[in-house]
Amino acid sequence: MERVGPAIELAGLSKYYGRKAGVDQLDLTVRRGEIFGFLGPNGAGKTTTIRCLVGLLRPSSGQIRLLGLDPLFDHRRLAPRLGYLPGELRLYPELTGAQTLRLLSDLQGAATPRRVELCERLGLAAADLGRPVREYSRGMKQKLGLVQALQHDPELVVLDEPTEGLDPLVQEVFFALLEEASHVGRTVLLSSHVLPEVQRACGRVALVRAGRLVAVRSVSTLRQERARRVRLVLADGRGPQALGPAERWSPRWNGDEVQLLVPPTELVTGLRELLAALPVADVSVEEAGLDEAFLDLYRQDVEAAAVRS
Numbered sequence: 001m002e003r004v005g006p007a008i009e010l011a012g013l014s015k016y017y018g019r020k021a022g023v024d025q026l027d028l029t030v031r032r033g034e035i036f037g038f039l040g041p042n043g044a045g046k047t048t049t050i051r052c053l054v055g056l057l058r059p060s061s062g063q064i065r066l067l068g069l070d071p072l073f074d075h076r077r078l079a080p081r082l083g084y085l086p087g088e089l090r091l092y093p094e095l096t097g098a099q100t101l102r103l104l105s106d107l108q109g110a111a112t113p114r115r116v117e118l119c120e121r122l123g124l125a126a127a128d129l130g131r132p133v134r135e136y137s138r139g140m141k142q143k144l145g146l147v148q149a150l151q152h153d154p155e156l157v158v159l160d161e162p163t164e165g166l167d168p169l170v171q172e173v174f175f176a177l178l179e180e181a182s183h184v185g186r187t188v189l190l191s192s193h194v195l196p197e198v199q200r201a202c203g204r205v206a207l208v209r210a211g212r213l214v215a216v217r218s219v220s221t222l223r224q225e226r227a228r229r230v231r232l233v234l235a236d237g238r239g240p241q242a243l244g245p246a247e248r249w250s251p252r253w254n255g256d257e258v259q260l261l262v263p264p265t266e267l268v269t270g271l272r273e274l275l276a277a278l279p280v281a282d283v284s285v286e287e288a289g290l291d292e293a294f295l296d297l298y299r300q301d302v303e304a305a306a307v308r309s
């Protein structure tokens with residue numbers, strides 16, 4: 001059994017729905033032990049990619065290897081080593097929670113050393129597990145989904161929007177589980193819209209848009225690359241005014257205060273110029289949000305796509 005190569009390898013993955021590409025020529029490698037974020041706007045192709053990954057969709061073309069195995073042809077060997085939480089969890093409404101977990105572990109073909117602990121930590125009490133799933137709230141179903149994805153302590157876990165419907169306390173438990181998974185060398189692919197969540201949990205992130213890979217970055221690189229938000233208060237009470245070359249830093253005025261988004265490489269010289277040229281009464285500098293870094297990457301990609309077409 002191969003234990004050394006990447007956890008996930010996609011080469012030229014494409015999936016067409018009729019003539020429309022859900023995913024187009026996607027290359028991606030996730031190393032073992034990574035907590036890897038998979039981000040993109042609605043319709044970007046995240047779920048399509050994930051469903052191809054776990055063998056639920058047949059790709060139109062391209063190669064997929066999970067733990068060195070082919071998800072379609074080696075499904076039986078892969079199932080005990082793979083945990084999967086779908087974005088839209090469909091459960092048999094008449095089965096109880098406990099019956100559901102047993103049924104899914106039969107399909108996984110593995111023992112479930114973590115089931116009891118996970119139910120306890122995520123707050124699924126024995127009384128809940130004895131009730132039919134049709135009586136479950138959205139959050140309870142999601143907790144059950146997480147338990148089934150992790151109950152057999154798989155090497156690789158693929159989670160599609162895992163925090164949907166979870167209250168903040170349960171989300172904290174979820175993040176603790178991710179951190180523990182990382183410490184013991186498990187690999188997690190986490191698809192999400194929620195940027196702070198990805199920033200918190202993941203080491204690297206892939207951004208997809210319109211079925212294509214926009215960028216793969218480490219979260220720390222994104223932090224370094226992202227713009228600095230510079231706020232200046234001008235002393236002369238003139239309000240919005242021309243800022244000369246600084247106009248390129250997207251000024252947003254609020255009374256006498258202007259906010260600029262300055263790339264880190266231009267920060268020191270830019271500030272020097274501004275302070276020399278303007279009657280500045282106060283200044284503050286902070287890192288812009290990670291979401292702005294992502295939006296920047298998306299914008300660049302949209303512009304590049306417009307130039308290509």
Ligand SMILES: Nc1ncnc2c1ncn2[C@@H]1O[C@H](COP(=O)(O)OP(=O)(O)OP(=O)(O)O)[C@@H](O)[C@H]1O
Nearest residue numbers: 017021022023040041042043044045046047048049
């Ligand atoms: N069964 C299907 N039939 C036709 N088109 C589909 C089907 N499933 C997905 N698509 C299309 O493929 C593209 C990618 O969809 P996908 O669901 O993979 O995106 P996503 O990134 O998961 O989006 P979201 O964040 O909204 O869940 C979209 O344009 C979508 O309309």
